[in-house]
Amino acid sequence: MPWWKVILWLVGLAALFSLGIIVGHFAVPKEADQLAPQDLDQELLEAVMGQLDASRIQENLRELSLKPHMATTLRDENLVQLLLQRWQNPESGLDAAGEGVYEVLLSFPSREQPNTVRVVSSNGTTLFTSQHSETNLTGEQGDPEVVQPYAAYAPAGTPQAVNGAKHGVAGLLVYTDPGDINDNLRFPNETFPHSWALPPSGVERGSYYEHFGDPKTPYFPATPSAFRLENADIQGFPPIPTQPISFEDAQKLLCNLKGSVAPDSWQGALGCDYRLGPGFLDNGHFSQDSEVNVTVHNRLELRNSSNVLGIIRGAVEPDRYVLYGNHRDSWVHGAVDPSSGTAVLLEISRVLGTLVKAGKWRPRRSIVFASWGAEEFGLIGSTEFTEEFFSKLQERGVAYINVDIAVFANATLRAQGTPPAQSVIFTAAKQVPAPGKSGLTVYDNWLQYYNRSSPAHGVIPSLGTLGSGSDYAAFVHFLGITSMDIAYTYDRSKTSARIYPTYHTAFDTFQYVESFLDPGFTSHRAVAQTVVNVLLRLSDSLLLPLNIGDYSETLRSFLQAAQDKLGPLLGQQSIDLGPLVSAVERFERAAAALDQRIETLRKNLSDPLKVRMVNDQLMLLERAFLNTRAFPEKYYYSHVLWAPRTSNVVTFPGLANAYDEAVKTPNDPSAWAKVKKQLSIAAMAVEGAAATLEPVDDL
Template structure:
């Protein structure tokens, strides 16, 4: 450290003391191997890490993490906060520092005194049948006092009673269809099945037709490939038992419902409950298929959910970067579960802990320190609506937006053993490919994870030919605030099933009391080799992002996506737009500008990499790469879509993968007359995306060009 040396010479003892304090705050920490400003990814270190990631340790992590239910803000959730802090403060395998950050957030729980209930009642008033109030205690783990009974979080209390109407998935179309059939919906109880639309949306749609209450069950056809008998289901197979009930948050948005856009600190302004939007408008309750099939006639749903302000913590641990400590690679998962949550989310946390242990050990030994800072995060209250991660992004908005290289999420690490599955924005594709090509696929054969992956998910890229297909990021886990609200390149990594062999919406015991350690150990990933594969993949991506001299974010891979969005827009919307004299010409030109700028930058990078570039030059280039994703943010584009500001990945109503603002505006304008406000909005959305693409291209061009 050149400057520290220079300092020592000219300073007296008192000054040195002051200096020591200041350096303690700002300088490169201890346990730092020799540092060069051109420090690059060390392939030996990478290989060491890959070799040390230990399946049996992950298994032990999972056993501990899922030993007890750990619903957000419960005592066991708090105990896990302490476990994480302890692991990350370990003197031989811990990080540089770790801290818990607590928020006061609005959660929703069933009443302990008045359990929610669903009963079939006679017209005279007698109860003919009662649904189970908890899942059957099949393995001894479903009966404990900390198993939260099935409920719809944030559904309002109420005791509606009415005729039962089967409403399929509870979509807008489903209710319209019932109306068309002449079925009176006013005052009924709608029985719906999970899937199709979001949980809360079923109640929103139902309420528009005067429905008084909503039941939501898990259909064996959707989750168990049709199997439903006790001997076909857990604990005899991985399938959901008849009494299993999927819990979940029925809140429409994410983040703490009382403090949108503000961190839920004690002093923060909180909305009056009357002004909160996004809660289901009518009582709702989830049930198992065992009960769903016997419901008939008059049903009474009693929901006694109550809202409570609770403290919920994020735990953050950091490994300070040796060369660029102000560049953060974030790696996170939530900690809270609905019940034991062995798969969701502990399978991810088990991997996270093993990865942080290996890196922490290298760190404490003094054999390695990353070029950039690595931040590990354990988010609180994700199940209630990505609350911990959202509050974190609200609190540190500027700092994170200015400095974060990428966000890597590993929530459920293993759904099943067939293949890697990655969701992410285009700039992360190449680094995931690089990692996946170097790691052997678990199971028999000698394919790499990449070669195995491409067999299950693939697409034909005009640039690369056949490659694995990355999914796009919705709002299914904690990556949502990072990509949509902050514009940070993000990804979610997991192992999953062969979609040709099962049509399950998700692993069958999702959000039920049957998602336990034994379930994972026996049915999901015996031997934990898929967990290890995910640990290696995520670990390799993490190291590549934190240690590479040149940031491995290939921004020109956005060209592929933009081109395909454009073609879809031309095919699906072109004729309609032409009828209204709206030209896609400016959009075509903007995509071309982006492509040209990205290609030129790519050439510049190759040239630079062949030389021995100056660290400052590489930093300038890396800033262009890191900040590209930010250029697609426009907080004024869709103000009604809370948090969603990314012009390319905002929610889209249609099924065509294209520019969401444009597609949504077109679908609203389609049936209006020319010159309507809706058609003006189409033109505004078109301009918004054109300007975003041109602005993005401008950031990729040579930095001193006008």
């Protein structure tokens, strides 16, 4: 070969080799590129929602509500095993599941000596005795495990009097009026099983403990060795014997009272004028000088109550927890409360567990599933859990989703939550078809039932606020974790019932749900779809879908209410709302600027630390509103924005409550000093929260 041919060949070969290098470098992806951050997969999300099966939810509910399963009873323990079995199933279970057991103080009536309300004549003859159980209308009420209606934690005793209020109330009777619960229905042929209304013999059970968590171990997890208060030192139990009765029994007492007629707002639907006493009517069922005797034999008992926990481990950020839970214990069969929620929980965990076990999916963050124990006695299982894992959860908890009663009724979605939860719930609700409303989404349907006008968003569904009605309480108030509660609920144009009528009675059964609340279980499925959508968005999105801007709107409205309703009188006391104004303005600026930075970041999400840093700001915002010294007398309440508010001014609760107190004693400077202190607490919380939203390397 001539030299020029050799060179030509060599050049050609070199070019080919170089081309190979170029192709190899640019066209063949390396492992690092293959790991480029994956965001929420919309197809998977659709698939998951599609796999949620109404009939499986129905079968879950049938099994969960088969027998009464009050906290720590044998059936409650059986359901612990059921949960464990489901979550440890090799095909459809979670990565791991286990039990957390706490030794907690519960309160039970006596089987041997049932609580009784009697009318006793002056010579000691019993003229009337209250029912010890509800009428067996559908079989379930005859189950020997149905607990007698009682007021948990009410002390034992046998007070006897009529209208004892004049000289100090000695005992308390509680009943649910058909006017409040039944849209006035009160006869057997118009109530369950003929309608959803409460039968005359139905009695609402409940806990009468003022705080939440295990009463003997406030702020300690109730492990066997934990420090325990003496029972006598426990604060917050009712001071006097208390007993709930049916409206059938209440009618016999109330419609026979004499005395002046009670105010209009006290009247109800028992078919008589309610009078204030004292004493019974001259021409009534009882002799005039008869008295009411209340005999309560409740006993306090230390019992072992279990939480069941399960986890799907996060693939990328396993140290970020999206928690989703519901309680397991009921008062009786608890088909609605809480088993409707648990039936949904089990269906969601089955669908997600199946994907995980098949190796088809794993979320970015960890998902923790929880079945709490002893909620009915005061949110005990969930509270003990937050005490035991306080640090870990405060550091790593992204959000807590609660679905207690999944379906109160089948009209519309109802959601409660702190403001950062609003947008993700809306987004989810827009992707779920509304049951029974062809062409409408759950969001559209919700908007028709409950809406408000938002300065930022226009007309949107109303997100409720979180009180302490279910297991989210310790998460939001004690831990400061963004929380929400999701359910399907009433058409308020069709009922004014305070809650579904058989609440906490022996008539809350599977048949009740199937016949009246959600035939076909389509509302259950809609709740499951909404929840799983929220759950996946929180656990699988690169950027957390927590819209902190929605806190700006809340704070501005709190401020506006304070200025409008409290401002004038505060001004007279030379108390200036200025610090709160600047704090809220600073928060608004910081939130808006962070939103801007997030929009910029959204264009390039390749740096995992940049994403994590922003997510930490979003996740931890709620924590910044905690102040453990703000409400020292209220166990667990640290969240400066959502603590209980006795005032009807919708503003910072500590400020509003202190103001209400000061108004009662306007000449007491110490009362106004408390207002000033609460004003500082509110302003400090908002300033501190704003500081966490500002650029992380600002001074």
